[in-house]
Amino acid sequence: MVASGYPGGVKLGLGGHSYIAELGNDPPPSFEEQCALVAACLDAGIRLLDTTYYQERVALGRVLRELGRRDEAKVTGWNFFKQPGKEDELVAWTSYAPHHIDVMLQELQTDRIDLLVIHAEDDPATLHRELELAEVWAKAGKVRHVGLGMAGLGHLDQLPVGHSVTHVLAPYNAFNRDAAALFARARELGLQTVAMSPFIRGWKLDEIGEDTAEVAAILLRWVVTQPVVDRVIVSMRKPAWVLANLAAVARGPLTPEEERRLATWVARHR
Numbered sequence: 001m002v003a004s005g006y007p008g009g010v011k012l013g014l015g016g017h018s019y020i021a022e023l024g025n026d027p028p029p030s031f032e033e034q035c036a037l038v039a040a041c042l043d044a045g046i047r048l049l050d051t052t053y054y055q056e057r058v059a060l061g062r063v064l065r066e067l068g069r070r071d072e073a074k075v076t077g078w079n080f081f082k083q084p085g086k087e088d089e090l091v092a093w094t095s096y097a098p099h100h101i102d103v104m105l106q107e108l109q110t111d112r113i114d115l116l117v118i119h120a121e122d123d124p125a126t127l128h129r130e131l132e133l134a135e136v137w138a139k140a141g142k143v144r145h146v147g148l149g150m151a152g153l154g155h156l157d158q159l160p161v162g163h164s165v166t167h168v169l170a171p172y173n174a175f176n177r178d179a180a181a182l183f184a185r186a187r188e189l190g191l192q193t194v195a196m197s198p199f200i201r202g203w204k205l206d207e208i209g210e211d212t213a214e215v216a217a218i219l220l221r222w223v224v225t226q227p228v229v230d231r232v233i234v235s236m237r238k239p240a241w242v243l244a245n246l247a248a249v250a251r252g253p254l255t256p257e258e259e260r261r262l263a264t265w266v267a268r269h270r
């Protein structure tokens with residue numbers, strides 16, 4: 001397995017829900033808007049591009065092909081697959097099977113996935129089978145790194161000796177801090193941590209009801225500056241959010257006054 005870590009780039013990653021309508025993007029971004037968004041991310045050094053559902057893999061594959069910038073990106077793929085009769089739905093995850101990697105590569109129009117995410121499984125035998133598959137795919141050069149997604153603390157104990165997992169991914173934000181212990185333990189084990197959903201699909205930005213730019217900046221800075229967090233995946237539809245979010249991150253930790261504002265939002269809108 002290749003060593004963990006992403007050369008260069010910034011702490012933010014782009015979420016795959018940016019391309020689809022089903023999770024709150026109404027209307028969905030046009031192909032031209034998707035291309036402008038991904039180009040803005042790559043130009044700004046945001047190289048980690050997440051895809052969860054198959055629709056997102058198809059969208060990102062088309063965009064990177066159009067831009068001709070696949071090699072600049074670090075693409076993440078999860079085990080959510082197209083199911084007959086449910087092509088337009090967001091379906092639940094499926095345990096990896098041998099044919100899945102080629103399906104994913106075809107959808108993404110690429111020859112490798114930089115971070116293959118295995119959705120956490122409560123059955124250790126299933127997880128071990130998936131890890132073995134990921135090893136085979138890594139040896140074939142089709143997978144660069146392996147992550148455990150939506151993991152709980154207990155899932156780390158299920159990892160077999162000599163496993164190839166290098167990353168854990170979980171929702172983690174000011175309103176949902178459940179993953180703090182998971183990330184701390186993952187760090188002790190030498191794994192990288194990826195926090196997702198800084199704005200809980202953007203709903204918290206609306207709920208808080210204050211100046212959206214200020215709220216977004218404070219929520220993002222809180223999670224980005226948590227010592228247990230290596231990366232933060234944020235969903236963005238507008239290229240303007242890319243620069244706004246990078247500018248927010250550059251401002252560093254919250255001031256005591258901002259911490260107080262955040263605490264009142266959390267108390268009110270948890």
Ligand SMILES: NC(=O)c1ccc[n+]([C@@H]2O[C@H](COP(=O)([O-])OP(=O)(O)OC[C@H]3O[C@@H](n4cnc5c(N)ncnc54)[C@H](OP(=O)(O)O)[C@@H]3O)[C@@H](O)[C@H]2O)c1
Nearest residue numbers: 015016017050196197198199200201202216234235236237
């Ligand atoms: N949540 C989970 O359980 C989960 C599971 C697996 C994977 N993920 C990954 O995590 C990613 C992010 O999670 P999420 O979908 O919950 O979304 P999120 O990143 O918490 O919030 C996204 C929303 O925030 C808005 N936004 C972003 N930057 C903004 C800014 N500077 N100012 C104002 N609004 C801003 C976007 O608005 P616009 O629509 O206007 O751009 C978008 O609607 C997903 O895309 C996915 O790749 C999440």
